[in-house]
Amino acid sequence: MLLCDIGNTSYHFLKDEQDFKEDALSFNPSSIKERVFYICVNPHVKTALKELQNWIDLSLHVDMSKYYETMGIDRAVACEAISDGIIIDAGSAVTVDVVNNKKYEGGFIYPGIKAMHETYKNISSALDYSFNFECDLDIMPKNSQDSISYGYLKTFYSEVMSHNKKIFLTGGDAKKFAKIFPDAKIDDKLIFNSMKKIIKKADLC
Amino acid sequence: MLLCDIGNTSYHFLKDEQDFKEDALSFNPSSIKERVFYICVNPHVKTALKELQNWIDLSLHVDMSKYYETMGIDRAVACEAISDGIIIDAGSAVTVDVVNNKKYEGGFIYPGIKAMHETYKNISSALDYSFNFECDLDIMPKNSQDSISYGYLKTFYSEVMSHNKKIFLTGGDAKKFAKIFPDAKIDDKLIFNSMKKIIKKADLC
Numbered sequence: 001m002l003l004c005d006i007g008n009t010s011y012h013f014l015k016d017e018q019d020f021k022e023d024a025l026s027f028n029p030s031s032i033k034e035r036v037f038y039i040c041v042n043p044h045v046k047t048a049l050k051e052l053q054n055w056i057d058l059s060l061h062v063d064m065s066k067y068y069e070t071m072g073i074d075r076a077v078a079c080e081a082i083s084d085g086i087i088i089d090a091g092s093a094v095t096v097d098v099v100n101n102k103k104y105e106g107g108f109i110y111p112g113i114k115a116m117h118e119t120y121k122n123i124s125s126a127l128d129y130s131f132n133f134e135c136d137l138d139i140m141p142k143n144s145q146d147s148i149s150y151g152y153l154k155t156f157y158s159e160v161m162s163h164n165k166k167i168f169l170t171g172g173d174a175k176k177f178a179k180i181f182p183d184a185k186i187d188d189k190l191i192f193n194s195m196k197k198i199i200k201k202a203d204l205c
Numbered sequence: 206m207l208l209c210d211i212g213n214t215s216y217h218f219l220k221d222e223q224d225f226k227e228d229a230l231s232f233n234p235s236s237i238k239e240r241v242f243y244i245c246v247n248p249h250v251k252t253a254l255k256e257l258q259n260w261i262d263l264s265l266h267v268d269m270s271k272y273y274e275t276m277g278i279d280r281a282v283a284c285e286a287i288s289d290g291i292i293i294d295a296g297s298a299v300t301v302d303v304v305n306n307k308k309y310e311g312g313f314i315y316p317g318i319k320a321m322h323e324t325y326k327n328i329s330s331a332l333d334y335s336f337n338f339e340c341d342l343d344i345m346p347k348n349s350q351d352s353i354s355y356g357y358l359k360t361f362y363s364e365v366m367s368h369n370k371k372i373f374l375t376g377g378d379a380k381k382f383a384k385i386f387p388d389a390k391i392d393d394k395l396i397f398n399s400m401k402k403i404i405k406k407a408d409l410c
Contacts, residue, residue: 008329043331068347070331093328096356098345106345108355109332111324119316119324123298124213126248126275127314140303140311142273150313151301155360162363 001205002032004055005074005191006040008092014192029055037199039191041072058195061202066104074191078170079104081187081194085166088184089191090173094156098163110156113173120148133179153180206410207237209260210279210396211245213297219397234260242404244396246277263400266407271309279396283375284309286392286399290371293389294396295378299361303368315361318378325353338384358385 003014011022011029024042029049036055040046049055059073067076075095078087083102089095092115097107111119113131120127129145137154141147157180160167167184169177174186187193199205208219216227216234229247234254241260245251254260264278272281280300283292288307294300297320302312316324318336325332334350342359346352362385365372372389374382379391392398404410 041329041331043329070349071347072331093325093332104347106347107352108346108359109325109349109352110356110360111321111328115324115328116316118327119320120298120314122323123316123320124246124248126246126277127298141313142276142309142311144275144314147312147314151315154313155315155364158363158367159360 001196001199002034002036003192003195004036004038005077005195006038006042006045007074008042011045014189019188019192037195037204039073039077039195041074056204058198061198061204071107075107077194077198078168078191080198081190082168085168086160086163087168087170087190088160088174088177088181090169090171090177094171094173094177096160098165100165108159113176116152133176137180157181206401206404207239207241208397208400209241209243210282210400211243211247211250211254212279213247216250219394224393224397242400242409244278244282244400246279261409263403266403266409276312280312282399282403283373283396285403286395287373290373291365291368292373292375292395293365293379293382293386295374295376295382299376299378299382301365303370305370313364318381321357338381342385362386 005012010024011027013020024045030052037058038055039058040049062076064076075097078089079097079099082099084099087097092112094110094112095107098105117130127148129148131152132145132149135146135149137150137157141150167181168190169181169184169186170188170190178184178186210217215229216232218225229250235257242263243260244263245254267281269281280302283294284302284304287304289304292302297317299315299317300312303310322335332353334353336357337350337354340351340354342355342362346355372386373395374386374389374391375393375395383389383391
């Protein structure tokens, strides 16, 4: 079975237990002839896939009335995977969603590491540092690298922790964020496993 | 007396009690013939001003040993203005600095409104919303505009409030941030007033 979770920057495939990525701008989806079960938040790719009969859109099998209309399907699918907790999906955007006893409570969107690094760099060349995930978030910084690291990470950390829920970390940068959330459960396959459940429930395969 | 606080995007002048701005890229500082007392965080402008004898660098009269080497001079000058509190200077970057009984405790840097709006927009056209400063930060959002507004503002709000200090708001976007910090003291002239005190103390004028 071939699964694909398409984000803003890449196609993320799972073939059996092996995952691989293709660039969202350059990959040609019609090069794949077998059946692909997919979800997609990328508006350009979404339009292209509508033409391809072997690409099967799993969003049609998710009850979106539990969520909200313009919510990314990847977030809804991730929420379907758990019954209680807070999910951090750290990709080009970092999405955070709260599920309380199977009920969706809402969520928010924070910039991903690469996007936020660009942001600081574009404000001033004096802020062109990579983020220090080892930065002590209990102490107000007194150097430039930690000042932006704290600005990006401590603000985010405080908000996530305030919900007092079990944390699930997924997405390409999950391991980096695990440094500031050491008690989080890292689940690289959270979305793929949820997609498999949806396929099974809808009897698609 | 002519004062100038030069940031990453503009020259901010104060002539008597009137302030005005000039674009950092296009303004020619040698067009001013009178004496200007300035502080500057813009690396390009800093180099240009070294050649001009009528531009007097106030950073030479600030005891930077209280702060840290690469800290923007505007932040140090703002801290000199208060004896206790947390200063938010909301410009192209939002700097946050804590002063505890005249001692500098450290600070952090967060992206400004314009920079962060660009960040979300560049991640995905689906996130191209202006921030909703009226967004209820006590409720997890269930729509796209509030999801990014909460991501930008609630994370920042939680961190600032955790310090439990009197908040001083300055910078071009001070009034917007006042919507989420209704008890803050807005002081548009915080840095200029601090510059005047430094001039007086150093007997420069």
